[in-house]
Amino acid sequence: MRLFADLYDRIDQTTSTNAKVQAIADYIAAAPPDDAAWAVFFLTGRRMRRLVPSADLSAVLADLSSLPGWIISECYSAVGDFAETIALVLGATGVLAPTPDDTPLHVWVEDRVESLRGLDPIDRRRLLTTWLTQCDARQTFLLVKLLTGELRVGVSSTLVTRALAQSAGIDADLVAHRLMGEWRPSAEFLARVLSPQTTEEDVARPYPFYLATPIDPTPEHLSDDAHVASILGDAADYLVEWKWDGIRAQLIRRGRTTAIWSRGEELLTDRFPEVIEAAARLPAGTVLDGEILAYKAGHPLAFGKLQKRIGRQNITARALAEAPVVFMAYDVLEHAGVDVRPQPLVERRRLLSTLVGGLNSSRLLISPLVEGTSWPQFARQRRASRERRVEGLMLKRLDSPYGVGRERGAWWKWKIDPYSIDAVLVYAQPGHGRRASLLTDYTFAVRDGDQLVPIAKAYSGLTLDEINKLDGWIRQNTLERFGPVRVVKPEHVFELHFEAMAPSTRHRSGIAFRFPRIARWRSDKLPADADTLADVRRLMASTGHTLEPTMFDDLDDQPAPSRDVPADPSGLNPRPGSTPRTDDDPPQATS
Amino acid sequence: MPEALLQPDPAGIYCRAGSFHIDPWLAVHTAVLTHAHADHARLGSGVYYCAAPSEPLLRIRLGPGAVLKPIPYGEQFTLGDTRVSFHPAGHILGSAQVRVEAGPTGASEIWVASGDYKRDPDPTCAPFEVVPCDVFITEATFALPIYRWDPPQATASQMLDWWDQCAAQDKACVVFGYSLGKIQRVIAELLRAERARGREPRPMYLHGAAAALTEAYRSLGVELPPTQLMPDKTRRGIFGGSMTFAPPAAAGSLWMRRFGSDDKYQTAFASGWMTVRGVRRRGGYDRGFTLSDHADWPSLLQTIHQTRASRVLVTHGNIDSFVRYLRETGINAEPLRTAYGAEED
Ligand SMILES: [Zn+2]
Ligand SMILES: [Zn+2]
Numbered sequence: 001m002r003l004f005a006d007l008y009d010r011i012d013q014t015t016s017t018n019a020k021v022q023a024i025a026d027y028i029a030a031a032p033p034d035d036a037a038w039a040v041f042f043l044t045g046r047r048m049r050r051l052v053p054s055a056d057l058s059a060v061l062a063d064l065s066s067l068p069g070w071i072i073s074e075c076y077s078a079v080g081d082f083a084e085t086i087a088l089v090l091g092a093t094g095v096l097a098p099t100p101d102d103t104p105l106h107v108w109v110e111d112r113v114e115s116l117r118g119l120d121p122i123d124r125r126r127l128l129t130t131w132l133t134q135c136d137a138r139q140t141f142l143l144v145k146l147l148t149g150e151l152r153v154g155v156s157s158t159l160v161t162r163a164l165a166q167s168a169g170i171d172a173d174l175v176a177h178r179l180m181g182e183w184r185p186s187a188e189f190l191a192r193v194l195s196p197q198t199t200e201e202d203v204a205r206p207y208p209f210y211l212a213t214p215i216d217p218t219p220e221h222l223s224d225d226a227h228v229a230s231i232l233g234d235a236a237d238y239l240v241e242w243k244w245d246g247i248r249a250q251l252i253r254r255g256r257t258t259a260i261w262s263r264g265e266e267l268l269t270d271r272f273p274e275v276i277e278a279a280a281r282l283p284a285g286t287v288l289d290g291e292i293l294a295y296k297a298g299h300p301l302a303f304g305k306l307q308k309r310i311g312r313q314n315i316t317a318r319a320l321a322e323a324p325v326v327f328m329a330y331d332v333l334e335h336a337g338v339d340v341r342p343q344p345l346v347e348r349r350r351l352l353s354t355l356v357g358g359l360n361s362s363r364l365l366i367s368p369l370v371e372g373t374s375w376p377q378f379a380r381q382r383r384a385s386r387e388r389r390v391e392g393l394m395l396k397r398l399d400s401p402y403g404v405g406r407e408r409g410a411w412w413k414w415k416i417d418p419y420s421i422d423a424v425l426v427y428a429q430p431g432h433g434r435r436a437s438l439l440t441d442y443t444f445a446v447r448d449g450d451q452l453v454p455i456a457k458a459y460s461g462l463t464l465d466e467i468n469k470l471d472g473w474i475r476q477n478t479l480e481r482f483g484p485v486r487v488v489k490p491e492h493v494f495e496l497h498f499e500a501m502a503p504s505t506r507h508r509s510g511i512a513f514r515f516p517r518i519a520r521w522r523s524d525k526l527p528a529d530a531d532t533l534a535d536v537r538r539l540m541a542s543t544g545h546t547l548e549p550t551m552f553d554d555l556d557d558q559p560a561p562s563r564d565v566p567a568d569p570s571g572l573n574p575r576p577g578s579t580p581r582t583d584d585d586p587p588q589a590t591s
Numbered sequence: 592m593p594e595a596l597l598q599p600d601p602a603g604i605y606c607r608a609g610s611f612h613i614d615p616w617l618a619v620h621t622a623v624l625t626h627a628h629a630d631h632a633r634l635g636s637g638v639y640y641c642a643a644p645s646e647p648l649l650r651i652r653l654g655p656g657a658v659l660k661p662i663p664y665g666e667q668f669t670l671g672d673t674r675v676s677f678h679p680a681g682h683i684l685g686s687a688q689v690r691v692e693a694g695p696t697g698a699s700e701i702w703v704a705s706g707d708y709k710r711d712p713d714p715t716c717a718p719f720e721v722v723p724c725d726v727f728i729t730e731a732t733f734a735l736p737i738y739r740w741d742p743p744q745a746t747a748s749q750m751l752d753w754w755d756q757c758a759a760q761d762k763a764c765v766v767f768g769y770s771l772g773k774i775q776r777v778i779a780e781l782l783r784a785e786r787a788r789g790r791e792p793r794p795m796y797l798h799g800a801a802a803a804l805t806e807a808y809r810s811l812g813v814e815l816p817p818t819q820l821m822p823d824k825t826r827r828g829i830f831g832g833s834m835t836f837a838p839p840a841a842a843g844s845l846w847m848r849r850f851g852s853d854d855k856y857q858t859a860f861a862s863g864w865m866t867v868r869g870v871r872r873r874g875g876y877d878r879g880f881t882l883s884d885h886a887d888w889p890s891l892l893q894t895i896h897q898t899r900a901s902r903v904l905v906t907h908g909n910i911d912s913f914v915r916y917l918r919e920t921g922i923n924a925e926p927l928r929t930a931y932g933a934e935e936d
Contacts, residue, residue: 014877074735084868437869
């Protein structure tokens with residue numbers, strides 16, 4: 001694992017993207033292909049299932065270090081990362097090997113870690129003890145990350161794709177395509193990814209999704225339409241659709257099989273039998289891009305319904321009736337087995353009408369065009385988005401090919417303004433991962449009489465400077481501590497934004513928010529200026545979303561993890577926690 | 592119970608029998624200093640006893656008017672009813688443990704206030720000397736079992752690798768470290784590391800805050816590589832391939848502008864705190880080099896054991912949990928509340 005540890009360090013020690021790409025390319029060239037395949041697996045954010053409970057590792061740590069539990073807890077508080085704590089404590093107490101063994105990464109993952117499966121705790125701990133005493137600090141760190149399913153490396157998939165393309169001397173698009181979906185890391189797999197020849201395999205996979213660029217909020221001195229006109233130019237060059245609040249997905253019909261891939265690269269085929277059935281009538285060699293929506297009587301249902309349905313173990317008749325889904329198609333990527341992405345959008349739309357329009361299906365729909373010829377007209381329609389349960393508008397250049405990733409300029413999303421409230425910071429606790437040493441998980445409250453009622457948690461939205469400043473302030477102004485949670489002086493007011501709200505029985509305030517985030521630090525406001533619970537209730541009533549309670553109880557803390565999706569028997573749970581989301585750049589980005 | 596030989600009072604660690612304070616934080620008539628760091632050597636006292644090699648450093652710190660009484664290591668002198676001597680602490684140049692002995696020879700009581708100390712080799716100062724005693728006052732800056740220092744030459748070698756990499760890309764290296772002790776130690780270690788590679792050291796730049804102190808080290812015969820004072824006015828972005836040393840306060844200041852845009856230089860911090868990845872990232876440094884002038888966890892335990900003290904007083908840093916840990920392992924330990932520990936490492 002030494003080479004992989006070196007790679008981890010090189011990536012960790014630079015902020016330059018070119019240096020990261022170079023580090024990955026160097027590693028691919030130097031490492032045995034079996035190892036490199038696993039490295040690609042981890043670098044692209046895939047994770048193994050957790051095989052060892054933390055309790056086991058804590059027990060082994062206490063045993064090997066002969067230290068009392070309380071001082072290990074103090075170490076953890078100082079370090080903020082479990083794996084790093086173990087590596088440092090074992091290092092400081094002289095347990096680690098001075099000359100570590102250099103078992104290859106793939107042997108660690110495929111043989112050693114795998115051999116833990118089904119062992120009883122005593123044997124498991126015995127094995128862990130042996131391993132940890134054979135490692136040095138860097139390897140211990142990585143091993144614990146592996147065992148706890150938390151090995152993440154700070155690079156984006158785009159960089160990994162670039163590095164692989166650079167190593168193989170092939171197109172980054174092709175690499176991105178080959179890395180989509182589920183795969184088992186092996187030397188053969190890596191060879192396929194790096195192969196200069198296009199193979200059958202390549203076409204059995206989804207295409208990389210093309211993502212729209214958000215239109216920045218309208219500045220105060222401009223009207224919405226003038227703002228958009230200033231960025232996009234003539235409205236006549238654009239095709240306008242609704243921005244759906246569902247799960248972005250590709251529907252792939254090849255040969256006699258149909259598959260649904262989410263943008264989160266999860267295979268969702270078995271979740272939506274009604275769509276699969278309808279798609280059987282599509283000609284072979286068809287790939288559509290669109291949105292999965294819970295949809296009834298000509299209208300989308302709230303996102304929570306869809307979320308709930310994906311989480312179900314079994315799709316019962318009741319679930320099918322309660323939250324029937326449709327595939328709202330808006331693009332064609334492949335027709336008659338030919339990649340049509342280079343064709344202009346207007347051509348692809350024409351194909352879409354022929355392919356899907358002809359089916360007359362109630363499950364396979366075409367995303368309708370929003371009528372209008374000018375930005376003022378579209379701006380007016382956009383304002384009615386909430387009533388339609390859509391998130392705003394998509395603006396796509398008529399002449400645009402279907403791009404890759406976040407290429408700017410051809411596709412834009414013009415979302416409706418989020419809801420906004422002013423709330424008071426009341427609790428704080430340490431963040432995760434990179435932010436473990438900082439207090440970055442905040443809880444906010446609104447006023448209710450002379451009380452403050454906690455209403456939402458938010459993690460993101462502040463600049464690093466603000467985070468540091470707030471961290472210092474919190475440490476100076478902690479009134480009480482409950483475990484990691486600090487109760488702070490109610491003094492600072494923040495403007496929170498969120499996408500939707502609904503009644504909730506699980507929250508003391510009775511309200512749950514979707515994607516709450518910090519819009520800005522309102523240092524101009526005092527707690528007495530913050531919103532009241534009554535204000536927030538009024539806002540909720542005004543949205544018309546007086547829906548049944550618990551609708552998105554799962555949603556307000558984090559996008560709900562896909563914890564109920566049955567475990568992948570291969571043990572390679574691709575990206576757990578990355579529940580397919582509708583939005584291209586979820587505002588909830590943590591750490 | 593008879594009064595303790597050394598005990599905290601509002602001004603510092605007080606010795607009534609000898610009528611002096613060790614490292615007082617208020618002005619007193621007689622001060623006995625462990626070393627020249629700002630949290631230990633403060634202005635205003637009448638007389639300062641100090642270990643001989645720390646005199647030039649204290650002169651810079653305390654000014655021309657301060658009355659300094661330098662005493663060679665190991666030489667006993669009398670203060671009131673006590674016999675006092677300085678013994679190397681290995682922390683920085685001239686740093687000393689203060690040994691205080693009272694009572695009749697043969698039946699005397701011996702206390703050692705160790706100030707700040709470390710056990711790792713350091714080419715810029717005398718190595719720590721184990722002084723057997725009845726009561727040992729220890730620091731606790733890094734008293735958690737996550738701190739264990741790599742051999743300093745291994746760290747210096749990593750720094751050289753980093754310098755070479757930056758030089759290959761025509762980038763400047765800026766290393767932040769405490770301007771008394773840390774910077775001189777780092778450049779001395781780099782000198783040895785360069786020689787171990789069969790090379791002569793490249794010239795290094797010093798921030799003004801470290802210049803006079805570095806000269807004082809040289810005047811005491813410490814071998815350091817050639818350095819150049821960073822001029823006040825320079826053209827921007829002309830430092831590709833060089834290495835510069837500056838106090839942490841310079842990070843993020845206007846002074847940094849001379850190095851040009853972000854892609855023209857890299858920064859590093861040399862400190863024991865760099866052990867923890869999150870701390871390094873939070874500081875925003877490109878690299879963190881774990882190099883400390885304080886004792887790591889194994890050294891603290893080893894030292895306490897070697898002094899054979901029957902009582903241990905803990906001060907300076909992570910006091911409470913270290914006391915708890917020592918007590919749980921059967922050592923008679925108590926906290927000693929002081930105002931030390933506010934220095935960088
Ligand atoms: Zn010091
Ligand atoms: Zn100190």
